[in-house]
Amino acid sequence: AQTVTQSQPEMSVQEAETVTLSCTYDTSESNYYLFWYKQPPSRQMILVIRQEAYKQQNATENRFSVNFQKAAKSFSLKISDSQLGDTAMYFCAFMNASGGYQKVTFGIGTKLQVIP
Amino acid sequence: KAGVTQTPRYLIKTRGQQVTLSCSPISGHRSVSWYQQTPGQGLQFLFEYFSETQRNKGNFPGRFSGRQFSNSRSEMNVSTLELGDSALYLCASSLAPDRGSPLHFGNGTRLTVT
Numbered sequence: 001a002q003t004v005t006q007s008q009p010e011m012s013v014q015e016a017e018t019v020t021l022s023c024t025y026d027t028s029e030s031n032y033y034l035f036w037y038k039q040p041p042s043r044q045m046i047l048v049i050r051q052e053a054y055k056q057q058n059a060t061e062n063r064f065s066v067n068f069q070k071a072a073k074s075f076s077l078k079i080s081d082s083q084l085g086d087t088a089m090y091f092c093a094f095m096n097a098s099g100g101y102q103k104v105t106f107g108i109g110t111k112l113q114v115i116p
Numbered sequence: 117k118a119g120v121t122q123t124p125r126y127l128i129k130t131r132g133q134q135v136t137l138s139c140s141p142i143s144g145h146r147s148v149s150w151y152q153q154t155p156g157q158g159l160q161f162l163f164e165y166f167s168e169t170q171r172n173k174g175n176f177p178g179r180f181s182g183r184q185f186s187n188s189r190s191e192m193n194v195s196t197l198e199l200g201d202s203a204l205y206l207c208a209s210s211l212a213p214d215r216g217s218p219l220h221f222g223n224g225t226r227l228t229v230t
Contacts, residue, residue, distance in 0.1 A: 033216035035218055035219075037221075042223075043204065043223060043224055044221060044222070044223050044224070045206065045208075045219075045221035046221075047218045047219075047220070050216070050218055052216060091158070091159065093219075095216060097214075097216055103149075103161055103164060103172045103174075104149070104161065104219060105161070106151075106158055106159040107158065108157075108158040109158055
């Protein structure tokens, strides 16, 4: 079974600064997908970024980028130029690519507070 | 394109009752998953449906059940409610699960059991 670990329950960052959220996972699979989701107080989970395990290049989406270290099973999220709207819970997620079915395993989440 | 729609948004039930939650996926999405979210446990996988078939189930008791209809809409049922069932229940749909398509979530149903 896969596990996803987010070791930072809460973090804060000054507006316009950069913050990195950590995520590690454990799997014996070689082909999989990793995601970061954001859940603001409005509670709807929103996809932030997606990474395919077989791609070495780190995914980026505007101010959001990841540092994917496959051998270390690490998948951290970097948020640059933090904005007040980035305040939310952030969840790291693992999706197995085999088997044809979809079961996503989530980390416990990191609560990020952006301070004005 | 409309997003994932969950109804109702809030529910208050008493112990022993049963409840049915509804989820309409994004048009064209045939995979629907359900998750239970609690502060202490995070998101726990309940089950996943694809083309009316349950393909995967999490570690929840048999009181939790679900189904999917031919139009991909899904319902989740919890019978004999317990206080510990109080949680946010999230539904998510996906376009192509076998190609790593991301989950698209609804706003959730907040269930409170008293």
